[in-house]
Amino acid sequence: MYTLKLYGKRDIRYEQAEKPQIESSDEVIVKVKAVGICGSDISRYMKLGPYVEGMIFGHEFSGVIESVGETVNHLKPGDRVAGCPALYCGECDSCKKSEFARCENLTVIGSIYPGAFAEYVKLPAENCVKLPDSVDFDTAAMLEPSAVVLHGFYKTAIQPGADIAVMGSGNIGLLAVQWAKIFGAKNVYAIDIDEEKLTLAKRLGANQVINSKDGLVYDQIMELTNGKGVDLALEAAGSVITSAQVFSLCKKGGAVVFLGIPYGDVKVERFYFEKIVRNELKVYGSWNAISAPFPGREWETSLQFMAEEKICVNEMISHCLPLSKGPEMFEAIANKSEPIDKVIFYPELTR
Incomplete structure (x- = not known):
């Protein structure tokens, strides 16, 4: 499959990688339909570099369930979903109190685990939020940033x-x-x-x-x-x-x-x-977008108001591109060479 991998500051590459495989009974594979560039992606691209050199980048996405682990009952192939990228440890004091956003080992896909700038991504089944028919993939790819904002309001x-x-x-x-x-x-x-x-x-x-x-x-x-x-x-x-x-x-x-x-x-x-x-x-x-029961009411409520068209993102999206355009788009953002708002990639599109 084709991916965007981050190798260093201002070094992101469109490369092939092995398609992920289910290794645990509670995992799912999602075929990515839409994936956005987050502001934190830009900061890491320009200033910080990767957590792991050559890691598949990206974490704001939506897609379709491709396959599920044997103990997954609430999802099936073909289901339309948005992905919560946060991965909590479940063992620290915060996790034991269900304060997942404060997990001492909190991470997201695209950092030390393969992310969503790819044709397929793997994550725990509980990280998938089923979409109603009224919410399109572009909108659903922005469910995570909406939940980030709502997490702050709830405080x-x-x-x-x-x-x-x-x-x-x-x-x-x-x-x-x-x-x-x-x-x-x-x-x-x-x-x-x-x-x-x-x-x-x-x-x-x-x-x-x-x-x-x-x-x-x-x-x-x-x-x-x-x-x-x-x-x-x-x-x-x-x-x-x-x-x-x-x-x-x-x-x-x-x-x-x-x-x-x-x-x-x-x-x-x-x-x-x-x-x-x-x-x-x-x-x-306010950190991240998750609470209990995981992934939290931030996700459920964001989806509700997106379905009701009270959270509108279409006007915020300025570029919709094949994933292959990733390297040049990241560099265009870094150089401020043109007005760019939200960028959405479609991994299944060809050049």
Whole structure:
């Protein structure tokens, strides 16, 4: 089968590999129909390199069950599924408390186990979520990032009528805008430096958009909220700058949720840090997309709202390509040579 393998920083190759085989009775093989590039894939491609040299990369996917292990009863060949890529150990203290997102040995496919940038992928049967006919494969490939965002929302006590700011209008931020509306936000403020992304955020539900190139985000938020700030601010950009600025957006007693991962040291100026103390903010870190019963209500609820077309991803997808175009697409993203939003690969397509 054909795959994308990551060998080093900015070194991803379209190569053949052996088709996976079922080795455990609880495993399934999925024929991959659609697989997306995650923001974390870009960071690893550009900055971090692979966990294991030459590993099949990728983890956001949907497909069709090809074969099942002998003890798998709830899935059968031909079933349409999305894949939860997270693999927990089941033995650490967190796993014993069913706190799977806090597993001490948590990993995902595409890291130390073969991933989904491939024609076929293997994973435990419990990691497959069956799809209704109304959810297409492109949408289902974004079930995992939607669940990531919802995992963060579930940590908060946000109520209908709240004001919510979303820092960053990439894929996670755009999903957060939509979830904010579903949670009943009165006003959603989308923040970015890219006017095209802000325009898309407005179409997907943001009431106001803020370009941080136009001045301090703090000043702009205060002007729009009559000097009060927002009830909840979500950091979805994953930059060292926004990870400090986000503390200034909340009103007293507000909450901040970190969804992004800044791959660098975050230096917080006194002005921003004092907001945590003086405004008595609640600060939440949100990691992965899983809970109990595994893979968690994040997946079930995301699928529900996708089926109801209240979480919409089609406008977020800018490129649909054969898997063979992977190396050049990753490099185009790294070089910022063209406007690129969500990229979906179709492994079964030829060149």
